[in-house]
Amino acid sequence: MGELIRSHDWSGSPLGHPDTWPPCLRSTVSLLLGSRFPMFVGFGPELGFVYNDSYAEILGDKHPAALGGRFQDIWSEIWPDIVPLIERAMAGEATWSENLPLTLNRHGYDEPTWFTFSYSPVRDEEDRVAGMFCACTETTGRVQAEAALRENEARLRFLDRLGKEAANSLDADAILATTTRMLAEHLGLSNCAYADMDPDEDGFTIRGDWAAEGSPSIVGHYSLADFGRRAVEDLGAGRPLVIHDNLAELEPGEAATFQAIGIAATICMPLVKDGRLTALMAIHDRVPRTWTDHELALLGEVTERSWAHIERVRAVAALREAVADLEALNLTLEQRVEERTSRLFETEEVLRQSQKLEAVGQLTGGVAHDFNNLLTIIRSSVDFLLRPDLPEARRSRYLHAVSETVERASKLTSQLLAFARRQTLQPVTIDVGARLHALADLLDTVTGARITVVTELPERPCFIEVDVSQFETALVNMAVNARDAMDGEGTLTLRLACGSSLPPIRGHAGSPGPFAAISLGDTGSGIPPDLQARVFEPFFTTKEVGKGTGLGLSQVFGFAKQSGGDVTFESTPSLGTTFTLYLPQVAAMASSGEPVVEAAEVEPGGAGQRVLVVEDNIEVGRFATQILHDLGYETTWATNAEEALNKLGPSGAEFDVVFSDVVMPGMGGVALAKLLRDEFPDLPVVLASGYSHVLARDGTHGFELLSKPYSADQVSRVLRRVVRAKRRVSPEPMS
Structure with a gap:
């Protein structure tokens, strides 16, 4: 300027x-x-x-x-x-x-x-x-985000209340009657209705509605074309019909159909099943109304949830009917048996879909429970830290609690990604026997003094390619599980077999390998047969409340699968359990493949080095630039990759390092890093991400990666390391 x-x-x-x-x-x-x-x-x-x-x-x-x-x-x-x-x-x-x-x-x-x-x-x-x-x-972004959060919380509260109400009914019409009443009262509407489409999709029958005092009921049969071209096109294509003021938006004849039944504004949500327009749910108001995105989203979610619950109710009713019919069937009537069997198959498919929804609900509930516990600790600690008269000792204690809780939240996220096989792995080739030998002391510490850790390891080397952190986490999770099964007293045997084949596991075909088989056997109580099928389910635990999250073995399962292997177990009640982790063997490398860790140089911080921060999130961008300033760096902030390229200029010489988020609108962080590696090979790039499907699928592409949430110390150490590496490879200036 x-x-x-x-x-x-x-x-x-x-x-x-x-x-x-x-x-x-x-x-x-x-x-x-x-x-x-x-x-x-x-x-x-x-x-x-x-x-x-x-x-x-x-x-x-x-x-x-x-x-x-x-x-x-x-x-x-x-x-x-x-x-x-x-x-x-x-x-x-x-x-x-x-x-x-x-x-x-x-x-x-x-x-x-x-x-x-x-x-x-x-x-x-x-x-x-x-x-x-x-x-x-x-402050537009913050104000809109806070408003969206409030709307989302209100929607979730309403949906929860609607689910306590609807779950008590086993009748489809009763469920829909409850739904229309609650939705209309929640949004302050004059009418809410549900309808079934005719087989030809040209007409529909409103089977039930809720009407406010002074508003007429609209139950009856209607032709879709009478409501206008937009109704036919939008609903026929599976899109919601949204009209704020029919007199202003529609032709007079089309608007007259709405006006005749006391409607000025409407949202009609289609339900499409198997490619066919099956049903409608609609909210109406007698006066013009500007519908919000929140109201549109709420109606869509209520429609899907209502019909999912109705399908479950109908499935249960159909199953009961099928069982009653089967008992009365004459076994000699083969044709009737075939018909009823076909209906059972259809019913079972509906039930399987219901079970999937149950699993998603269990997972969501577990995540919400654990994160809300962690957020409670953080919020309470922050409330105390805001007190000006808080003693220094207590301030230190609360700061430590916040830091520790953030680490636990990060670990919980990592375990969830591991179960879903979505964490970003950084594999290296290691001698698994040597690694297990080094881990024996750690496992001895984890299990306690009353448990004897026995190792049975081959003398010849055996190499695997894994993410070392995730591998060690998996072993610790199995060891903790074994410790609890032995009630803190017994023998834990750590065994390695090289050149093994992968046996058939949970219906999957085996493989000749070779695989490294790492097993941990305990002398505990064993796993009851009726619980063995649920061992690797997320959030499934037999421990008391507060004693375990149920994510430990699911992390082992996800890590094994994402690493190209598998995990299985054998268990005998009262005798113990042995978990075996199968991981593909690889050829030995010329060197050990272990990452060489340099001794950290003692530096006060950035020492004036120039960092280009690329971060689209306003709050995170401000935080990152602030901590970099506090660490002694000079920063320039770009909110997207295109802006970053403009600030770098033709040579990039004004900056010592680029610190970029991975997930951004437009060009992502990985694509930006690859471009900079081609254009400015001497300019180091550090990536940061809470989660990215690109990283989970393709890895880090050779770039340094900081996982969110990161600390100021982690940022400083990574930036110092890449800047030092840049200095080592840069040519000496000519005299």
Whole structure:
């Protein structure tokens, strides 16, 4: 903006040429140009406009034409909203506005925005108010996110309440009657209805509805075409029909059909099963209404959940009917037996789908339970940390609790990804026998003094390619499970067999291998036969509440599968259990394949190195740049890959390292890193991700990876390591 001000044609500006500006304006402009916070000054009777680079982003398409213009002309669309604040500032009074809603037109269309800003008077050398100064920040993203979160929480609460109500009924019509009543009352509607489509999909029958007092019932048979072309096209294509005001949006004849049954606004949600329009659920209001995305999403979810519950109810009823019919069948009537058998197969398929929904519900409930426990610890600790009179010892204790809880949450996420086979693995080739020998002491510590750890390892080397951290975690999880099964006393045998074949496991065909078979056998109580099929289910545990998450063995299962192997067990009640982890063997490498860890140099931090941070999330981006500043780095922040490439310029020489998120709109972090490796091979790139399907499928492509949540110490260590590596490979300057 400094360059733009120097090259700007000021002949048409009420401010005149900068050489003629009074000292108070010059000092104010100097202040705002040196700040990264969005700022502007409006000076003189016509409030001539000057702003900095950060504010240019807020202007959108109004930049750079806004430079030197009249404030009222630049923001004409919001002038009536802000002129009282401007008048107060020009009268000598500073103002403060927090999350003020404003409708801006900065990209050719109106958009709702929110801003927090202050207006302060600018006084000249004679202490007269000569203009006004503004420092502002756009809070649109945060305000919208908070609103969306509130809507989502309200939707979840309603859906939960709707599920306690509907679950008590075994009748489909009763379920739908409850659903329409609760949905209409929740949204304050005049009517909510459900309908079945005719076989030809040209008409439908409204079988039941709920109508508010003063609104007519709309039960009956209707032709879809009578409601207009949009109804036929949208619903026929499986899209919801959304009408805010039928008199304004539809042809008079089409609107008349709605008006005749007392409807001005409607959302009609189609239910498509097996490619056919099967049923409808609709919400209506007697007056025009601007439907929100929240209301549309809620109706869609209620429709799917209601019909899923109805299908379960009908499936149970059909099963009972089938069983009763089978008992009465004459065994000599082969044709009737075949018909009933066919119906049973169809019923079983519906039940299987219901069981899948149950499994998803169990998984979701387990995740919510564990994360809410962790969030409770964090929130309570933060509440105490905000107290100004908190003793230092207690402050340290609460800070430690927050740090420890974040680590537990990160571990829980890692275990979930492991079960789903979605964690990002970083495999290296290791001698598994040597690794197990080194782990024996760790397992001895984990299991306790009353458990004897026995190792049976071959003398010859045996190599596997695995993520070492996940491999060790799997062994610890199996050891902890064995310890608990032995009630803390017994013998744990760690055994390795090389060159093994993979036996058939859980219906999957075996493989000749070779595989390394790592087994842990205990002398515990064994697993009851009726529970053996559920051993690897997530959140399944026989332990008391608070004694286990049920994720340990599911992590072992996910790790084994993602590593190209499998896991199985043999168990005899009262004698013990042996879990065996099968992992593919690989040829020995020229070196051990173990990563060489250099001794960390003692450095105070960034020492002024220049980091380009690429992060689309505003809150995370601010946090990352802040901790990098605190570590001694100089940072530049880009919110997407395209902006990052612009800031890097033709050579990238202004930066020492790029620190980029993986999942971003447009070009992702991995694609950006690959491009930079080709364009600027001497510029190191560090990636950060909480989870990415690209990384889980293809790995890190040779780039350094920080897993979220990361600590300031982890960021510092990784950045120092890659910068040191860059210095080692860079050629010495010529004298």
